Amino acid sequence: MKKLVTFTVMAVLLLVGSAAHSQVFSYGAKLGMGFPGFIDEPIASQRITISTGFVGGVKIVDGLSIMTELGYQRKGSKFTNQYWDKTGKLIDDSTYLMKTNLDYVTIPLFLRVNLGRSSKFYLQAGGYYGYLVHANFSGMRAGEMVKKAPIREGLYTSDYGIVAGGGIETPIRPGFGVVLDIKYQYGLRDLNKDPHIIGYSRPVKNKGLALSMGFYMDIE
Secondary structure, three states: OHHHHHHHHHHHHHHHHHHOOOOOEEEEEEEEEEEEEEOOOOOOOOOOEEEEEEEEEEEEEOOEEEEEEEEEEEEEEEEEEEEEOOOOOEEEEEEEEEEEEEEEEEEEEEEEEEOOOOOEEEEEEEEEEEEEEEEEEEEEEOOEEEEEEEOHHHEOOEEEEEEEEEEEEEEEEOOEEEEEEEEEEEEOOOOEOOOOOOOOOOOOOEEEEEEEEEEEEEEO
């Protein structure tokens, strides 16, 4: 939690410092959906989750801004698996659900470059920090079936990585508009403190695609 507070303070100080030399500060809120999974997962994740957050930013120069968010995201993975016998033969009609729920408070910090004037297309890239607040697992673990088993104690609570994407900003009236964006997150932190906590002995890292829509307001 201390890392989350430190990162938040640094982000706020950076925005405030930039605002001192800027004439425009923006804030708003977003609601969206995510398509998370784990990097190098042998089976594609079937998850669709909801995310929400508050957005703030300052213009450094025309066309270039520093942006940050304070949001909530559900990550993890979900897919169906099958039983195999000791000889490696697939057992018929033996499918079961493997599902991991990881709930994070997230703070991305990135640069945004506007590419237009009226309807502003933009690109954005930077990094993110996430703090794990809740986690559970359903599926086969150590030869036993479990359902919504708490796993937070076996995972590192801090996650971080890179984020990149783009979108479009459409003004409705001066100082107010809507945004539609897409971001891809690529985790750099192995989440496993206990290497068998979610049934994997290999490193587990978050990844995900996020689509969101929201509004913004400018303060000059």
